[in-house]
Amino acid sequence: MLRVCGRVSRGAIPLRGSRIQCLSTSSVLFATKIPVQKQGKTRSSFSPTKQQTKVKKGGMTHLTFKDAVTEMGFEKLAGELTVEALSASNVSNLGSSVVKYSPESLSKLNMLKAFKPYQHHELFQSPITLVSQNTTKLYNDFIQNLNEKSSGQNRWCLTGEKGSGKSTLLSQSIALASSKYDDLIVLHLDRPENIVNGTSDYIFNQKLNKYQQPMFTKRWIWKLKNANEAIFKKLKLSKDIQFQTKRVDHSLKKGENTVYDLLQMNHDFGKFAPTTAFQFLVEELVHHSATVPVLVSLDNVNGIINTPITKYKTPEFEPIHVSDFEMGDFFLKLASGELSFAKGGVLMSDTSDFAKHSKTLAVALGTEQYDPYSKKEFFDLGIANRLLSNGGITRFAVENLSKEESTSLLKFYKDNEILQVRQYPTKETLKEGNPQTKDDFDAEAQFEKLVNNHFTVSAGNPGYLLKTAVLNY
DSSP states (O other): OOOOOSOOOTTOOOOTTOOOOOOOOHHHHTOOOOOOOOSSOOOOOOOTTSOOOOOOOTTOOSSOHHHHHHHSOGGGGSOOOOOOEEOTTTGGGOTTEEEEEOHHHHHHHHHTTOSOTTSOGGGSSSOEEEEOHHHHHHHHHTGGGTTTSOTTTOEEEEEOSTTSSHHHHHHHHHHHHHHHOSSOEEEEESOGGGGTSSOSOOEEETTTTEEEOHHHHHHHHHHHHHHTHHHHTTOBOSSOEEEEETTEEEEEOTTTSBHHHHHHHOOGGGOSSOOOHHHHHHHHHHHHTTTSOEEEEESSTHHHHSOOEEEEEOTTSOEEEGGGBHHHHHHHHHHHTSSOOSSEEEEEEOOTTSOTTOOHHHHHHTSSOOOTTOOTTTOOHHHHHHHHSTTOOEEEEOOOOOHHHHHHHHHHHHHTTSSOOOOOOOHHHHSTTOOOOGGGOOHHHHHHHHHHHHHHHHTTOHHHHHIIIIITO
């Protein structure tokens, strides 16, 4: 009789004459498993040491066509441009001419994000622009007064239909002002709607009684520091300031350190805590504006004027007004002249992308009459009165291109092989025995016909002219 040796219960008595043999199972339980060779394909295990790469099919992108042409760097494949650079010295002699930006101006505009994503600058190696009657008028009436008037007395707003070139005029003004004045501070804000659309963090500063947006402020200050590096390194601080960065105490001295040192070393602009760093910077800019002109440019300004009720909420879940934000109140003060630089100007432009039914900016510019029965979501009486104060804002109506300017622009497209002038076959030319050949094609007459057609369709609007002549050709 065999019996497995294991735990025996208390009181168990083995039978007389039986044989007990112990069997151990440890050799079976702890035996090494021998891999079984399987037929066919085997699956390899994941190895973190091996680089896991995903093969991407050529010619594929997750972007849509409109975004792909602006993000994939097609301008690197374009040919060289042989045109003059835009500057204050030759702007008077460049009427109806296509020009490019100088390397210095182009670098500054890129740092400030002054170019909109869908202006189709990828057609050429570097952005081009047309010097129109709007350019010369804005240069004579606004830019030349930057060193003569205060920013509160030199406030302009560009208005016009979609595609008329308002953002392009802002870029031209920055380039012309930078070439005219050796020392110039440029404060450009490309998307003011980011102040009110709820895309940034915010914190309440009890000392200022304003909400601060550290992320938005930090990113804007970074652009200003890079674009104005040369002039900021010349401006000495007018007051001492002490702050702490990464647990290290810093003390900047009056007359020794510069504004650039302040922006480079002070990280309080992006600190999620109540600070006064931005207020100190504004005081320094106001102080130095007595000798250095300050150009403030705001694109899509109606993004904050016509939508004053922001997407942010108070702890009681009540909506916050744009004037309750530090950055929103700062730009409203500049637009209304409450905050003025001794030398400089404020150049704004509206857009048709935001709040088409709001009338706040239109009433302030005098293009709409005040309606006392307007709803609060469509008209803000407080902002309108602020903009009308201190002499009001000068409205600059951007005009469409003339026939001569449109012809000059289309000729530039043709010379750079963007616009192809070719013969269109008709039923008459396809008939057998027709004596008309390619030698009978008149390229000049065909180009003149294209100019007339495109100008008639677009009415001289630069945006529509580009679409009809190039994008939909």
